[in-house]
Amino acid sequence: MxxxxxxxxxxxxxxxxxxxxxxxxxxxxxxxxxxxxxxxxxxxxxxxxxxxxxxxxxxxxxxxxxxxxxxxxxxxxxxxxxxxxxxxxxxxxxxxxxxxxxxxxxxxxxxxxxxxxxxxxxxxxxxxxxxxxxxxxxxxxxxxxxxxxxxxxxxxxxxxxxxxxxxxxxxxxxxxxxxxxxxxxxxxxxxxxxxxxxxxxxxxxxxxxxxxxxxxxxxxxxxxxxxxxxxxxxxxxxxxxxxxxxxxxxxxxxxxxxxxxxxxxxxxxxxxxxxxxxxxxxxxxxxxxxxxxxxxGIAPTQGTDSLFRLEWLEKCLIDDEKFHGKKRRYGYDALAIDVAQSEAGDKASYGAGKSNEILYLDSFPCPNALHLAFNFMMENHDLDAKEYHNYDVIKVKDFNLYSHNIGVDSVGVGAATVDGFLEKGVEVIGLNGGQLEDAIPLDNEEKPLYQFNSLRAQMYWQLRIDLERNEVIVNLLSHPNYINIIKQLKKELVQIKYHIKSGKIGIESKDDIKKRLGGKSPDLLDAFVYWNWMRHNFYDNSGIGIVSA
Missing domain, CATH: 3.40.50.300 (P-loop containing nucleotide triphosphate hydrolases)
Structure with missing residues (x-):
């Protein structure tokens, strides 16, 4: 009981x-x-x-x-x-x-x-x-x-x-x-x-x-x-x-x-x-x-230590109502390539344009870095005839390109792409190493206005300057996937963080950026940065003529 x-x-x-x-x-x-x-x-x-x-x-x-x-x-x-x-x-x-x-x-x-x-x-x-x-x-x-x-x-x-x-x-x-x-x-x-x-x-x-x-x-x-x-x-x-x-x-x-x-x-x-x-x-x-x-408690358009501000890019988009890009032509036709060699991992990407207007920006799987160079130099039917990988990219003959305005990320597998251009008789610029001293503006006392811990940081900083001043025109309207390309470019742009240590400007590692992008590399932004750098003609060699296929 x-x-x-x-x-x-x-x-x-x-x-x-x-x-x-x-x-x-x-x-x-x-x-x-x-x-x-x-x-x-x-x-x-x-x-x-x-x-x-x-x-x-x-x-x-x-x-x-x-x-x-x-x-x-x-x-x-x-x-x-x-x-x-x-x-x-x-x-x-x-x-x-x-x-x-x-x-x-x-x-x-x-x-x-x-x-x-x-x-x-x-x-x-x-x-x-x-x-x-x-x-x-x-x-x-x-x-x-x-x-x-x-x-x-x-x-x-x-x-x-x-x-x-x-x-x-x-x-x-x-x-x-x-x-x-x-x-x-x-x-x-x-x-x-x-x-x-x-x-x-x-x-x-x-x-x-x-x-x-x-x-x-x-x-x-x-x-x-x-x-x-x-x-x-x-x-x-x-x-x-x-x-x-x-x-x-x-x-x-x-x-x-x-x-x-x-x-x-x-x-x-x-x-x-x-x-x-x-x-x-x-x-x-x-x-x-x-x-x-x-x-x-308001989410800013970009991070608190971001290198770029989203509105800078928006003012340079030719189809945006905020467009304030400077339409006058200055700078050189340029091509820049961010290299990868993988079918399922990081993608290769490239940016190309005339003067200060970027017209092509794309990324794609790239199983062969050597063939990547051939793609820019050869017609598609010639690529197919030699059984090279065909990535369906633009051709150098469509631009007034000097070899010193073609830049390739030459770190790691990028060396194969540089060699591929050499095989076709074109000596492109390998983008790696430390800062380019001659490209740094001087102050009133003839001292460098900035110092960088790497060429990569310097190239990114140059894009920051040019976007802030509206000196770039982003015209990618011909891309069949334009809306998604711009959306991804914006997403990558606002992720980049910078720091200043011992008086030198640095950009966070690509691995850290990839972690915040869900494991994806900022391929489009890298190509955009490299193209903007190459159009400035920092590597001028007036003795070299226009590159032709």
């Missing part, structure tokens, strides 16, 4: 818990206040009296809206200014989901181990005592929060049954640009009726990981929340925010209680301050990408 009463009591308690949880599933704000025991003002800033009449710069009451969207089974993407409390809020969301949904699984991830352990999970640790009061049998481990560690023993006559809450937990692992494919495979293995993905510092998460998360989150209560400081409008965070099923939330520093409160009293210690905003404004300017990203 005692056993029967114990079971009945347990059943009533579990029924009451399920009824309560269903209520809190739909009203996470009530859970936050009633069960977690925190002040509604932490979620809903407008509850402070000094918000009367405030004009919101970002999303009104962003944390409150985040909870509401998740309760409505919407995904949430948050682009945030720095020091607004976004990491404080994530553990509350995680713990709400674990507490109110049966057998819930939460997967947390960030690009770097330090971000995951020392920021997100450190904040989870701070919030854990409150969760432990709600779930006294929970356990917090390294990158793991188990909701109930008991092995419940139930006696049914002579049979003993053990029940274990497998998977009712939160876990964490790294998914940065260097761990993309491996992490993507892990993500695809998660499946649960109630599942939440928490993506912190999402701008740095590998695109393959995001794609895997989206593909595996197919259940009605498979939710995704991503947040971070936006880097650009093509980073994974912003692209996630643009999805139809994602509610896009912006947290601006101008909306934070510390800033809105005119009494100058710090409402939330350690958070954004007027002094920090003023410092960034004086250092970077209000219109700078860094200020927009870190102060207002």
């Amino acid at each position: 005692f056993l029967f009463e114990t079971k009945l009591h347990r059943a009533k308690r579990e029924l009451a818990s399920r009824v309560s949880n269903k209520f809190y599933q739909k009203d996470p704000i009530a859970w936050y206040c009633d069960k977690f025991g925190e002040d509604i003002k932490n979620l809903k800033w407008s509850e402070y009296h000094f918000y009367d009449g405030h004009v919101w710069d970002g999303t009104p009451d962003p944390f409150y809206q985040t909870f509401v969207s998740l309760a409505e089974k919407r995904w949430v993407g948050i682009e945030s200014a720095t020091s607004t409390g976004k990491t404080y809020m994530l553990p509350r969301i995680l713990m709400w989901f674990l507490d109110v949904f049966p057998e819930a699984s939460v997967i947390t991830t960030a690009p770097k181990e330090g971000q995951l352990k020392n920021i997100l999970w450190k904040e989870i640790g701070r919030a854990y005592p409150k969760f432990n009061r709600i779930r006294p049998h929970s356990e917090l481990l390294t990158l793991r929060l188990k909701v109930d560690t008991r092995r419940a023993k139930e006696q049914f006559e002579d049979e003993v049954v053990y029940n274990l809450n497998v998977g009712h937990e939160a876990i964490g692992f790294v998914s940065g640009v260097g761990a993309g494919e491996e992490s993507a495979v892990k993500m695809q293995g998660f499946h649960a009726e109630n599942m939440l993905f928490v993506l912190d510092e999402m701008a740095g998460i590998h695109p393959a990981v995001l794609k895997a998360i989206i593909n595996t989150s197919t259940g009605s209560n498979n939710l995704v929340i991503g947040m971070g400081n936006p880097d650009s409008q093509i980073d994974p965070l912003h692209e996630f925010c643009d999805l139809d099923k994602t509610d896009h939330i912006i947290i601006s520093g101008y909306d934070h209680p510390n800033i809105v409160n005119k009494e100058k009293r710090e409402i939330i210690p350690g958070a954004v301050s007027q002094q920090s905003i003023d410092l960034r404004e004086s250092e970077y300017g209000k219109e700078s990408p860094f200020f927009k990203s870190r102060v207002r």
Whole structure:
């Protein structure tokens, strides 16, 4: 009889818990206040009296809206200014989901181990005592929060049954640009009726990981929340925010209680301050990408340390309404080739144009780098007759090309392409090595205006100068896949980051760029950069005549 009463009591308690949880599933704000025991003002800033009449710069009451969207089974993407409390809020969301949904699984991830352990999970640790009061049998481990560690023993006559809450937990692992494919495979293995993905510092998460998360989150209560400081409008965070099923939330520093409160009293210690905003404004300017990203939570058109600005390219596109390109002809006809030798890996690419107008830009699989040179020198029917690979490229005879205006990336397999031109009697320029001293402009004291750590950095910087000055005309309208070519060129352009070390300008490695491009090389941009470099005639040799096929 005692056993029967114990079971009945347990059943009533579990029924009451399920009824309560269903209520809190739909009203996470009530859970936050009633069960977690925190002040509604932490979620809903407008509850402070000094918000009367405030004009919101970002999303009104962003944390409150985040909870509401998740309760409505919407995904949430948050682009945030720095020091607004976004990491404080994530553990509350995680713990709400674990507490109110049966057998819930939460997967947390960030690009770097330090971000995951020392920021997100450190904040989870701070919030854990409150969760432990709600779930006294929970356990917090390294990158793991188990909701109930008991092995419940139930006696049914002579049979003993053990029940274990497998998977009712939160876990964490790294998914940065260097761990993309491996992490993507892990993500695809998660499946649960109630599942939440928490993506912190999402701008740095590998695109393959995001794609895997989206593909595996197919259940009605498979939710995704991503947040971070936006880097650009093509980073994974912003692209996630643009999805139809994602509610896009912006947290601006101008909306934070510390800033809105005119009494100058710090409402939330350690958070954004007027002094920090003023410092960034004086250092970077209000219109700078860094200020927009870190102060207002607005995704800039390019990264905060990007070499190029997207609007520079748009003003040079001949079909764009923003076109301001200088139509006067100056410069030389040029051809530039970025070499590859692979049928399935990196692609070869080339750019060609007349004067300052690029007319051809394309990339394609290239299994033979030697044949690549022959393609530019020989007619297609001659290529076919000799059983050479035919890449269907332009011919040098269609341009007024001097050999010193033909540039080939001669590193690695590119040497074979250079040799192929030599075999046809054309001595092209191999693009490799250190900076070209003669191409660096001088200041008023006859000293070099710039210094570069490589020729590659110098060539990229030259394109930066020419795009900013609208001295290039991009006319690729004849390309049969024009829209996609321009879209890909823009995507590659805004990914390039630069640095200045010991007074020398450098460009990040191609491997780092490929990681952010989902493993793809910036083939089109490389060809564009090399073509722009070659049209300047830096390698002038007036004794050499026009190249003919």
